[in-house]
Amino acid sequence: MQPPKILVLGLGNTLLQDDGLGVRAVERLMAEYDLPEEVEVLDGGVMGLDLLSRLEGVTALLVVDAVRAGLPPGTPIRLVGAAIPTALGQKMSMHQAGLQDLLAVSAFRGTLPQRIVLHGLEPEIIGWGNELSPNIAPQIDKLVDSVVQELRDWGVAMQHA
């Protein structure tokens, strides 16, 4: 048994308002919590295959990202395992490999984390701007809470800083 290694990966473009909500959530997580050694939190921005090396040895991956599901803005969304790559469709990344490809390539190489969960929110406004939209900004606390709860369910001791 390899020791558990958990990666919390915030994704999104912080220049495109709510597209960056995943990054905003992990920024908050890093600022507000003392993270145990087995947990790495990463602002993955819009990086693609550059993140491949960060997936090496990861046993559980928690992705935090904006998810467009046709639901009311701010709706919390949780996707598990196989639903993630299917749901990602074509829209994941900028121009190179995004999360979907990252996961496919990991599967091909046999390095896919055993557990993959995505937490996110339905975004409202995706347009140029460094700030979240007024309706989404107050929802980040709830998103961070659900990420923390997920980690606790995985047996991680999460303590406020």
Place this chain on the structure above:
Amino acid sequence: MPKTFLPLVGSQTAAPPGSQRIAIDPITRIEGHLRVEVQIDNGRVTDAWSSGTSFRGMELVLQGRDPRDAWAFTQRICGVCTTVHAIASVRAVENALGIVVPDNARIIRNLLEGIQYLQDHVIHFYHLHALDWVDVVSALSADPAATSSLAKSISSWPNSSAAYFASVQGKLQVFVNSGQLGIFANGYWGHPAYKLPPEGNLLAVAHYLEALDWQREVIKMHAILGGKNPHPQTYLVGGMAIPIDPASPAAINPSRIAQLKSLAAQGLDFVSRVYYPDLQLIASLYPEWTGMGGSTGNYLSVGDFPVNNSGNPSAFYVPRGVVWNNNLDSPPQDLDQNQIKEYVAHSWYRYAAGDGAGLHPAQGETRPNYTGPQSDYDFLNTDGKYSWLKAPRYSDAPMEVGPLARVAIAYAAGHPRIKQLVDELLGKLGLPKAALFSTMGRVAARGIETLAIAEQLNGWIGQLETNMNSGNLAIHNKTRWEPATWPADAIGWGTTEAPRGALGHWIHIKNGKIANYQAIVATVWNGSPRDAAGQRGPWEQSLIGTPVADPARPVEILRTIHSFDPCMACAVHVVDAAGSEVTRIQIVP
């Protein structure tokens, strides 16, 4: 918008026999936001229109900010172009304020940019473009022993045994059986336009996997020079924010230098013994693609990799200049950035001076004026506005940028190494110089410049080492750091040759703050729509005459467009879980 991952091909039904219009959307292998419509008559493309859905408005984010912070924002435009947007941004501010960076900062920027070339070009070749030439599924029927012979005939690379290729084939079989093809799900497998023997396909799949491991290693150079965070942290207006100190474990020191040299050697080894031979194999088996896919015949490079601090473009290892009409026999023309103008006649913007005007980027305006379809549609109205990309032009002509442009300009300038590599490759394939101006020429140019840059890395690291050993540790020029030292009004432009092509950032600084900011990225040059004079953009032009065997599976069109390495910087990338996938959504209570 189509929800499929495979490019959705729409076609016109009420067309005369032998004539039809098709739309390919998305055109990028991995994400959407790019669309090409082509008119096909009797099996050949007779006209083409390219449309990008990205909306540029970076100045909306940057106006009013401290110019010294701009790079940290611009590097977020795009996940793969982080470094290039950061470099162009700090250079724009330095240009506006008249700052010369120390020698060490120049070298480190060259290294960061050079590594970006290696990583981007190799990844593009194996992970994006190869799927246009390599039939992954056919690799399953390859004979591992014959693959081994093929591998040994083109390179001395050690991973070449029959057992090795059999193991790769086994891995591929498991992956295909799983039904989750992921990144491979969007090839036109079995299309007659695929020409590699199964063994060639297996070789490429093996190298696809090896390239992943390799890039994971070489990119460690970015961590050494740019910081641990995936986004580079060490750029700084006036230099770099990474200390050089032989006595400090946290700085660039002898052990880091040794690590950099070893990674650079690994980089060069893979490029010269895997990527470059594979590229030649593919080029030799697709001779028809050396005769089509050329674009406008006009090429532009802003140049990059300064070899000294003179600030003079003649000091660029990759030269700056302009080549007209595919002419490699006279020296390139000097680039005059005042000749760059952007048009919006067919773009979804409005200019105060009227939509027929052309504006220099320093005077650029970004006022959206969307007139396109409001709901599902089959075809865009290409007589009117049809793209979110503006149409940049140089001296009012559409210009190709990117590897082919750089290689053409370097060749015309008599660049010794580039000229040697081009002549050797053409000689080996028995092709005339004109073959460069083609889809395969673009693919080859990318490999040629990757090799030439990879060869430079070790020398650049050596210069850094020499400086360190002689006590030259300067890394940041602080003389104009304080806004009190700045003029009240300053305009600058910063350039870099991004792997995809010329990148320019223009900044207007007023009273210490950003008053205006504009960028022209490579994909906007290449993927631009028609301009006010009705001239096609480079992609549009490159498709004219392309044969399309099966309009429902237009791999020929993808080959040419992908040869430009399209990048929709600033495209939206939200996870799309709509449509049939909505049922899978689990609402958190």
